[in-house]
Amino acid sequence: MHNDHEILLLKGNEAIAHAAIRYGYDGFFGYPITPQSEILETLALLRPWETTGMVVLQSESEVASINMIYAGGSTGKCVLTSSSSVGISLMQEVIPYMAISEVPALIVSVQRGGPGLGTIQPSQSDYTQAVYGGGNGDYHNIVLAPCSVQESCDMVGLAKELMMKWRTPVIILSDGSIGQMMEKCTLPPYTPRRTDEEIRQQCPWAVNGLGIKSRKPNVVTSLELDQAFMEKRNKALQEKYKQIENTEVRAEYYLTDDAETVIVAFGSAARISMGAIDILREQGHKIGLLRPITLWPFPNNEVLELSKRAKRILVVELNEGQMLRDVEWASQFSCPIDFIGHSGGVIMTPDEIVEKICSIAK
Amino acid sequence: MDEKIIKSPENIVYQKPRLMNDNTMHYCPGCGHSIVHKLVAEIIDEMQMQDQTIGVCPVGCAVFAYRYLDIDWIEAPHGRAPSCASATKRLWPNHLVFTYQGDGDLACIGTGETIHALNRGENITIIFINNAIYGMTGGQMAPTTLMGMKTSTCPYGRQADLHGFPLKISDIAATLEGTCYVTRQAVNTVGNIARTKKAIRQAFENSLQGRGSSLVEIVSTCSAGWKMSPEQSNKWLAENMLPYYPLGDLKKL
Numbered sequence: 001m002h003n004d005h006e007i008l009l010l011k012g013n014e015a016i017a018h019a020a021i022r023y024g025y026d027g028f029f030g031y032p033i034t035p036q037s038e039i040l041e042t043l044a045l046l047r048p049w050e051t052t053g054m055v056v057l058q059s060e061s062e063v064a065s066i067n068m069i070y071a072g073g074s075t076g077k078c079v080l081t082s083s084s085s086v087g088i089s090l091m092q093e094v095i096p097y098m099a100i101s102e103v104p105a106l107i108v109s110v111q112r113g114g115p116g117l118g119t120i121q122p123s124q125s126d127y128t129q130a131v132y133g134g135g136n137g138d139y140h141n142i143v144l145a146p147c148s149v150q151e152s153c154d155m156v157g158l159a160k161e162l163m164m165k166w167r168t169p170v171i172i173l174s175d176g177s178i179g180q181m182m183e184k185c186t187l188p189p190y191t192p193r194r195t196d197e198e199i200r201q202q203c204p205w206a207v208n209g210l211g212i213k214s215r216k217p218n219v220v221t222s223l224e225l226d227q228a229f230m231e232k233r234n235k236a237l238q239e240k241y242k243q244i245e246n247t248e249v250r251a252e253y254y255l256t257d258d259a260e261t262v263i264v265a266f267g268s269a270a271r272i273s274m275g276a277i278d279i280l281r282e283q284g285h286k287i288g289l290l291r292p293i294t295l296w297p298f299p300n301n302e303v304l305e306l307s308k309r310a311k312r313i314l315v316v317e318l319n320e321g322q323m324l325r326d327v328e329w330a331s332q333f334s335c336p337i338d339f340i341g342h343s344g345g346v347i348m349t350p351d352e353i354v355e356k357i358c359s360i361a362k
Numbered sequence: 363m364d365e366k367i368i369k370s371p372e373n374i375v376y377q378k379p380r381l382m383n384d385n386t387m388h389y390c391p392g393c394g395h396s397i398v399h400k401l402v403a404e405i406i407d408e409m410q411m412q413d414q415t416i417g418v419c420p421v422g423c424a425v426f427a428y429r430y431l432d433i434d435w436i437e438a439p440h441g442r443a444p445s446c447a448s449a450t451k452r453l454w455p456n457h458l459v460f461t462y463q464g465d466g467d468l469a470c471i472g473t474g475e476t477i478h479a480l481n482r483g484e485n486i487t488i489i490f491i492n493n494a495i496y497g498m499t500g501g502q503m504a505p506t507t508l509m510g511m512k513t514s515t516c517p518y519g520r521q522a523d524l525h526g527f528p529l530k531i532s533d534i535a536a537t538l539e540g541t542c543y544v545t546r547q548a549v550n551t552v553g554n555i556a557r558t559k560k561a562i563r564q565a566f567e568n569s570l571q572g573r574g575s576s577l578v579e580i581v582s583t584c585s586a587g588w589k590m591s592p593e594q595s596n597k598w599l600a601e602n603m604l605p606y607y608p609l610g611d612l613k614k615l
């Protein structure tokens with residue numbers, strides 16, 4: 001285990017497994033489902049429990065997985081799970097428990113075509129599920145959308161920082177194409193896992209035994225019988241969300257400086273859009289891309305600013321128009337907004353986007 | 363006699379366990395939960411494990427166990443305590459990790475989590491309060507409700523064709539390779555309370571020594587759900603529950 005950067009040719013899913021070990025995660029708990037099983041498989045192959053001491057467990061269901069990371073996060077450990085669409089649906093039971101109890105944990109969602117079992121091909125149709133939440137109550141998750149294998153890897157590190165800083169569940173919203181495609185990936189050096197003593201110091205709220213200094217008992221619970229007190233907890237949570245919205249928005253701009261047409265797309269749709277933009281630029285079109293990296297908090301100001309400058313916006317998604325609503329709202333309809341999308345596992349080609357642009361930007 | 367002498371340590375024959383705080387308990391008079399809480403508090407203290415114990419509460423009447431015992435607690439979603447405990451123990455292998463669950467929680471909505479945690483041989487203890495009813499939600503039928511027994515959702519009595527049969531989940535647990543100790547106890551008499559205490563202690567020792575999963579079923583009363591006085595409940599338990607759920611060790615390695 002040489003402690004250095006390492007450059008490997010990896011699938012997005014494999015990169016996430018390597019990154020979890022190298023960023024010093026304490027545990028992974030997951031259940032097989034295509035197209036994300038390589039995460040658990042890679043971890044099983046790498047046997048981190050023999051090197052960094054990271055726990056890896058194949059659970060009996062996604063319901064069990066999410067409860068395992070709920071508990072693991074409650075004890076102050078840095079834990080993750082991964083799944084895809086229908087599996088993420090099962091996890092919706094517990095994500096609100098984590099949100100209101102302020103439990104840090106990472107959920108990797110490698111989307112496939114839906115609804116229901118759908119297909120095992122790539123899709124972005126779980127945007128709403130991740131960003132608006134399929135669970136109960138007033139809550140949000142921080143949602144990070146990678147568009148490459150490298151970014152999948154890096155976001156495992158970013159997610160660790162964010163979830164510990166804000167004590168909140170973080171979702172990496174990947175998809176079947178980013179999870180399965182192979183690219184060069186620079187893996188980070190190994191960060192040692194925190195010692196139990198460091199965890200106690202960093203997470204004085206965590207449930208991990210009273211310790212030798214015998215502090216007061218800690219309890220992680222979402223239950224509150226007093227409705228006034230429950231509302232107080234809710235208000236405090238909303239306050240935290242405001243701070244996150246003010247400080248954690250991330251977005252990438254690609255050739256937007258002089259752009260008359262701005263594509264807004266995330267994840268693999270953004271990758272495809274970049275290909276289309278390169279073709280269109282050669283043809284003389286003034287076109288660029290805004291790529292939301294955080295889907296929640298959403299880059300509202302960035303969208304608004306561009307929509308005031310641009311002649312038109314095209315939203316490109318691998319779904320039937322889910323982020324579209326957020327773009328419309330953020331833009332305050334300052335310019336016309338068009339949409340092109342595929343769903344059910346069908347991926348669009350750059351040519352389709354080129355054609356669309358040519359038809360609307362005449 | 364002077365009060366100081368009466369209260370001197372050598373004269374104390376009975377006292378509230380040190381780990382039990384003064385919060386007013388919400389349990390009904392005669393409820394088995396409060397007795398078991400006291401035993402758990404005593405045992406953790408006797409084992410001097412207060413600083414290294416993590417309890418997992420269920421959804422059920424014991425949801426508020428964390429209000430009464432001064433240890434660290436995670437409140438699990440309904441039925442999911444064994445998953446919570448599995449991860450907790452694996453991440454904190456030197457800690458004493460236990461769940462405390464009712465029959466609806468453990469043997470109905472959480473059957474999958476229970477069986478798989480036990481089958482993996484997680485080094486945890488599951489304390490299982492079988493009162494044959496959903497106490498917290500107002501007395502509905504549980505997986506453990508006896509044949510013919512009346513509840514609010516089987517008001518004419520449990521019948522096989524409508525409701526199936528009472529589940530003996532401990533018998534299933536005893537067949538699993540991962541369990542090292544499966545026992546069924548009760549807290550309806552002083553003698554049974556003492557035996558229950560021994561059983562929980564044994565289970566906790568197993569968990570700490572890494573011997574596999576332990577399940578301690580405790581046949582209990584729910585006077586409110588059964589619509590009986592505490593005294594009648596104890597009698598009913600002995601006459602009806604114990605013949606179907608006989609006491610004793612089902613497995614001890």
Ligand SMILES: Cc1ncc(C[n+]2csc(CCOP(=O)(O)OP(=O)(O)O)c2C)c(N)n1
Binds near residue numbers: 421423493495497498
């Ligand atoms: C997902 C979910 N479904 C249903 C409930 C409602 N509920 C709360 S407690 C309970 C039954 C508890 O019965 P049991 O486990 O036997 O515990 P007891 O109160 O008898 O000790 C139910 C159904 C819930 N809280 N969560």
Ligand code: SF4
Binds near residue numbers: 392395493583584
């Ligand atoms: S309802 Fe039943 S189980 Fe709940 S506290 Fe009352 S007696 Fe105990």
Ligand SMILES: [Mg+2]
Binds near residue numbers: 504
């Ligand atoms: Mg019950």
